[in-house]
Amino acid sequence: MLIKVIGGHGGKAPGFRTTSYLVDGKLLIDAGSVAEGLPVDEQKQIDNILISHPHLDHISDLAFLCDNCFGLKDKPFEVYSNKITRNAIKNHIMNNVIWPDFSVIPSKEKPTINFNVIQSEQLLTLGEYEIMPVQVNHPCKGYGFIVSKDDSSVIFTQDTAATSRIWEVAKSFKNLKAIFTEVSFPNELQAVADMSLHHTSNTLKAEIPKMPADIPIFVGHLKPGYQTTLYQEIQDIGCSRISLLGSDNSNYVV
Numbered sequence: 609m610l611i612k613v614i615g616g617h618g619g620k621a622p623g624f625r626t627t628s629y630l631v632d633g634k635l636l637i638d639a640g641s642v643a644e645g646l647p648v649d650e651q652k653q654i655d656n657i658l659i660s661h662p663h664l665d666h667i668s669d670l671a672f673l674c675d676n677c678f679g680l681k682d683k684p685f686e687v688y689s690n691k692i693t694r695n696a697i698k699n700h701i702m703n704n705v706i707w708p709d710f711s712v713i714p715s716k717e718k719p720t721i722n723f724n725v726i727q728s729e730q731l732l733t734l735g736e737y738e739i740m741p742v743q744v745n746h747p748c749k750g751y752g753f754i755v756s757k758d759d760s761s762v763i764f765t766q767d768t769a770a771t772s773r774i775w776e777v778a779k780s781f782k783n784l785k786a787i788f789t790e791v792s793f794p795n796e797l798q799a800v801a802d803m804s805l806h807h808t809s810n811t812l813k814a815e816i817p818k819m820p821a822d823i824p825i826f827v828g829h830l831k832p833g834y835q836t837t838l839y840q841e842i843q844d845i846g847c848s849r850i851s852l853l854g855s856d857n858s859n860y861v862v
């Protein structure tokens with residue numbers, strides 16, 4: 609799999625884009641910055657979109673993706689999420705108030721976007737990909753995803769505080785190649801991290817022994833306002849497996 613990190617941060621500012629990972633140019637994981645970070649011709653090539661949870665930094669560019677691509681694709685973007693996320697996007701974003709309902713544009717028969725509800729720990733097959741959604745420790749019963757193709761699997765926790773189930777489920781996957789996870793706040797904001805169910809460097813450090821051993825850990829979702837502190841604190845964990853994600857369309861082959 610070729611994983612392009614369009615957005616690897618937990619906020620928007622020049623040089624920082626919110627979570628969007630693109631697998632092989634056609635499977636998008638979260639839509640925080642896909643419209644601002646990818647040329648329209650490449651946006652049109654996306655088939656399926658996994659949405660972890662309905663926070664704005666993971667869904668905002670669904671609106672602009674649809675606006676860019678409506679009428680230009682021969683099939684809709686197929687979006688997969690839990691029910692809370694699906695309802696939030698339909699009721700609060702594409703509700704014909706904040707944004708048009710692109711599930712009936714250009715027409716009901718040829719929509720730009722189609723919503724599908726998926727369940728935690730029920731395997732989803734999308735073409736050559738197998739996706740295992742697993743509920744993590746974040747509001748709105750957010751999902752992480754274990755994405756497999758050929759002989760490789762990659763874990764994307766997306767937003768989460770300390771969690772267990774995704775690591776347990778991952779044990780049955782034999783060819784794990786990488787973990788994409790998060791640190792959002794500096795250690796001095798542990799109370800905010802606990803309240804919002806995110807990691808600090810301290811809680812990530814405590815999480816590492818629960819993770820599958822030896823494979824690389826890519827850390828994203830850093831809040832732009834705390835970059836310098838977060839770089840230092842993550843480095844201070846002293847784990848050579850950790851790399852930090854940018855928001856520059858860097859590609860990772862697994």
Ligand SMILES: [Zn+2]
Binds near residue numbers: 661663746
């Ligand atoms: Zn979130």
Ligand SMILES: [Zn+2]
Binds near residue numbers: 618627663665666767
């Ligand atoms: Zn987030």
